[in-house]
Amino acid sequence: MALKLNEKFLKDFISENEMRAIEPQAMNACATVVGHSGPGADFLGWLDLPVAYDKDEFARVKAAAERIRKMCDVLVVIGIGGSYLGARAAIEFVTSPLYNTLAKDTPQIYFTGNSISASAMHDLLEICRGKDICVNVVSKSGTTTEPAVAFRIFRGLLEKKYGVDGARERIFATTDKARGTLKEFSDAMGYETFVVPDDIGGRYSVLTSVGLLPIACAGIDVDAMMRGAADARERFLSAPFAENDCLRYAAIRNILLRKGKVTEILAAYEPAAQMLSEWWKQLYGESEGKDNRGLFPASVVFSTDLHSLGQYIQQGLRNQFETVLDIRTSPVSVSVPDDPANMDGLNFLSGSDLHDINRTAMLGTLFAHTDGSVPNAVIEIDDRSAYTFGTLVYFFELACAVSGYMLGVNPFDQPGVEAYKKNMFALLGKPGYEEKRAALEARMG
Numbered sequence: 001m002a003l004k005l006n007e008k009f010l011k012d013f014i015s016e017n018e019m020r021a022i023e024p025q026a027m028n029a030c031a032t033v034v035g036h037s038g039p040g041a042d043f044l045g046w047l048d049l050p051v052a053y054d055k056d057e058f059a060r061v062k063a064a065a066e067r068i069r070k071m072c073d074v075l076v077v078i079g080i081g082g083s084y085l086g087a088r089a090a091i092e093f094v095t096s097p098l099y100n101t102l103a104k105d106t107p108q109i110y111f112t113g114n115s116i117s118a119s120a121m122h123d124l125l126e127i128c129r130g131k132d133i134c135v136n137v138v139s140k141s142g143t144t145t146e147p148a149v150a151f152r153i154f155r156g157l158l159e160k161k162y163g164v165d166g167a168r169e170r171i172f173a174t175t176d177k178a179r180g181t182l183k184e185f186s187d188a189m190g191y192e193t194f195v196v197p198d199d200i201g202g203r204y205s206v207l208t209s210v211g212l213l214p215i216a217c218a219g220i221d222v223d224a225m226m227r228g229a230a231d232a233r234e235r236f237l238s239a240p241f242a243e244n245d246c247l248r249y250a251a252i253r254n255i256l257l258r259k260g261k262v263t264e265i266l267a268a269y270e271p272a273a274q275m276l277s278e279w280w281k282q283l284y285g286e287s288e289g290k291d292n293r294g295l296f297p298a299s300v301v302f303s304t305d306l307h308s309l310g311q312y313i314q315q316g317l318r319n320q321f322e323t324v325l326d327i328r329t330s331p332v333s334v335s336v337p338d339d340p341a342n343m344d345g346l347n348f349l350s351g352s353d354l355h356d357i358n359r360t361a362m363l364g365t366l367f368a369h370t371d372g373s374v375p376n377a378v379i380e381i382d383d384r385s386a387y388t389f390g391t392l393v394y395f396f397e398l399a400c401a402v403s404g405y406m407l408g409v410n411p412f413d414q415p416g417v418e419a420y421k422k423n424m425f426a427l428l429g430k431p432g433y434e435e436k437r438a439a440l441e442a443r444m445g
């Protein structure tokens with residue numbers, strides 16, 4: 001197995017008795033997930049996805065990715081939240097956060113429609129100037145404002161550059177199979193469309209066409225990714241609690257929360273994992289943060305953030321724990337050169353590999369932070385391969401569902417996301433929001 005939970009640094013914070021006491025709750029929550037008997041059970045399509053995915057759609061994704069790779073210099077992926085975070089996480093994790101600037105035979109991939117920043121849009125349009133472009137617009141609802149605005153801009157750009165017929169060959173829409181503005185519009189325009197399954201919410205959708213098309217465009221082995229998820233599914237749905245790292249992770253989070261550790265910090269020692277952390281924050285934040293409950297998911301990249309947030313973690317308010325991602329191997333080797341003069345006093349590191357030094361920094365930090373009363377769970381993974389990414393995705397998704405049920409919330413809805421949208425529509429003058437607008441204006445004085 002590419003993933004293992006190391007509980008060594010939790011020993012001073014969670015007793016065996018506590019784990020034994022919470023085991024039935026974790027097992028019940030898992031049975032509720034598997035039995036489709038809890039709230040939100042209509043959104044459990046991700047549970048069997050790694051073994052039951054639509055093979056025709058999967059083949060179409062790979063074929064479209066092949067065409068996109070040949071057709072363009074730049075692929076613009078338009079989407080927000082669950083409609084972009086997983087793809088971006090996978091591309092940066094498996095390749096590099098510098099994917100776009102490294103030499104490669106795959107297109108540059110930019111993500112937009114995930115903010116309403118004029119500067120971000122302007123700069124991307126500048127990057128696209130003179131380049132051959134394809135667009136993958138991703139929106140399950142087909143109505144989300146940020147991607148809809150970005151799509152209007154890029155559709156206009158492509159139609160101007162290639163004509164309506166040329167643009168049709170270069171626009172790919174990933175959306176609901178039958179409903180929504182984007183689906184209707186795409187059918188009317190003749191774009192190739194891919195499906196966000198009805199029973200999979202945005203934040204659980206990375207292993208559907210939502211994530212797979214951009215990921216395949218980056219040349220990543222999506223078959224291996226699905227195999228990693230399938231192996232994780234096999235293991236975590238069958239192993240007994242004592243050997244089930246996924247259920248134990250869900251249990252540990254709940255024990256620590258009940259002890260007042262209300263913030264979970266995902267700590268990776270690898271910049272390539274930064275977007276994975278962003279994906280993880282959405283998964284856990286949107287799934288658990290409701291009904292006045294839930295852990296607050298935060299993230300750091302060490303050792304960088306040891307020089308910013310490290311002080312707080314070591315000595316600040318004791319309401320947090322860390323989940324550390326230990327990536328055991330590096331795809332490359334870079335060693336510290338020897339310097340006979342040793343003016344910087346660093347010769348004790350001569351010949352040492354940076355990856356080994358990095359993991360030593362991790363070990364030192366694990367000791368320091370646990371000495372500072374911060375519990376640390378360690379998720380050990382072999383590497384940053386596509387297979388391991390698939391394993392991690394399934395591990396976190398299942399643990400999130402189980403943990404959400406243990407917490408007593410519906411881990412598959414996100415009613416709170418609507419509040420800002422309604423206010424924004426009212427303030428922007430969208431028809432139908434007149435009453436709300438008047439109420440907000442009265443509050444502004």
Ligand code: PA5
Nearest residue numbers: 081082083139140141144202203
């Ligand atoms: O997890 C979710 O459901 C959300 O984050 C959505 O992914 C996000 O709001 C985008 O929605 P849509 O894909 O409908 O545009």
